[in-house]
Amino acid sequence: SEIQNFCLHGTVGAGKSGVIRRLANYARQRGDMVVIYDRSGEFVKSYYDPSIDKILNPLDARCAAWDLWKECLTQP
Secondary structure: OOOOOOOOOOOOOOOHHHHHHHHHHHHHHHOOOOOOOOOOOHHHHHHOOOOOOOEOOOOOOOEOOOOHHHHHHOOO
């Protein structure tokens, strides 16, 4: 399986955002899906592309329509 998870931890200025951005760019080039938990909104400001990306934040007007209940009722 190619499904991988990782956690990147480091102090301010250690280069975490740069590493994540490079990995996300690589995944985009391959056509892979990426989920980024962006608590500060840093990636949305600098990386979000409305033509291919989805925002899953109900407090953001750009949030994609998503009904979690319907998703729970359907089979993959």
